Amino acid sequence: MSFTKNYYFKLFIAGMNSGSFRAIENVREICDTYLNNNYDLEVIDIYQQRQLLKDMNIIAVPTLVRVKPGPEVRIIGDMLNKKEIIKILEIKEK
């Protein structure tokens, strides 16, 4: 975890398939467009990190968790609708 960036996200996916890639791409695009490198994105494959999925109560994939800034916000879905995502994450449009 970085202490310098303002945003820290965890993206949970299940295996590396086309759906996972799409979700990762969509999230990256949002971050690159609006957050100007001021973010950390951690991609977690639930197949590789079973304990984490339990610890964090992940019930669906993909799940995006905004860890920082708090409070925690969670979004499940393919993240295709960018306008919706930035609204939920309360990211200011430039």
Next chain:
Amino acid sequence: MNERISNLQIKKVKTGIEGLDEITFGGLPFARPTLISGYAGSGKTVLAIQFVLNGIQYYNEPGVFITLEETENDLRKNMASFGYDLDEMEKSGKLAIDNIRIDQTQLHKSGKFDLTPLFLRIEEATKKVGAKRIAIDTFEQIFSEIKDRDIFRQELVRLIHWLKEKELTTVFTSEKPAITNPKAGINEFITDCVINLSHSQLENVYTRRLHILKFRGSMHGTNEYPFLISSKGISLLPITSVEIHHVSEDVLPTGVEGLDEKISKKGFYVGSNTLISGTSGVGKTSVAMSVCLAAMKRNKKALFFTFEESKSQLMRNMKSLGFELEEFEKKGLLKIVTSRPTALGIEAHLVTLYENIEDFRPDVVALDPVTDLVEVGTKKEVRGMIVRIIDYLKNNLITVIFTALISSGSNSPSVQMSSMVDNWIKLDISKKENENQPYITIVKTRGMEHARNSSLLKFTGEGLKTEESI
């Protein structure tokens, strides 16, 4: 044709729940999902988890319990009260419990998703113990979290498919009673076997019922079966009209001197039930105890339920007849249970009765007087209860003695009561000649002959004796 019929006899998995395996003719469908529906408090969680725990305890089938409602600790405590040690089962690698906590923080949705993480958890649990059985309580919680009906539907179908493939016999619980809500929640997807649990309260009497709404490919009992949740968990006391009762040719004497001679077989059949009716104070309890004593002298066990007297009162009264009950109590042949009718509802009485019978395993049971129970239930409920008890006891070849109080002036207990029993002895007080002399009459004996005249009933220090009136 025969092949087709035998193919219809689907493979079943025993639940180990008393009465349920009987009315399903073998248990729940193997490798298929069964739905247990019912509102909160109906007993569905108990049934679901007992299915898994009994699998471990009795049938050497490891199992998994997925709970979305209770915490593991609560489960442990609750099931311990039924005599299940969850810790031990987990340690021995036969049981896996996974508590899937649904986060309280709001979950936003954007686009398509699936429930793979859930399935992974379920899969992991089943792999860990090599599970053959699984219960999921309640899957609907997921829907309240994700709120997307299409995805919920799709994922549930996927889950059921996976469970069938892994040959896991599954129990799903549902909050919505399946009969009134066939399309609600998960109900429409689980169609192999559907069981509904209900509980209703009528005039202070609390009755639980189990109803098999559907069981594809199998015969099943179609009634609403009353059941109890006792200290051992769920048990049904089904009225087995189809089943033939075991019968015995053995006879149990009454212990009333002279009375047995008036019966062709010199006593009542083992496993039969006898009604002793009479007004207050006429001696019904004494006659009932006399029968019990006769049994105990033959080394049989007697369980005496008294709804009126205290135990010490009862034992003291019986002493005057020369009935030394303490010695039989010490030998473990006698158990006296006091149960004030107004202290408990019918349901609880039935549970107490049942538990005592299961624990003590008597040969004879006396209920004195059974009419006191009408104070806590409607006549119909009491009658229903008595029928269930009779049926249960008959099947276990336990001889029953009921005493019934009738008000002076009336001639006999309700018609229904006397028609339900095998044998009927009537006690009354002679009205003539300023006497207070009790008379005993055998009114009915099923399967044997009896003398019809009334005899005087004498209470002596050596027990009860009859004397022929002149």
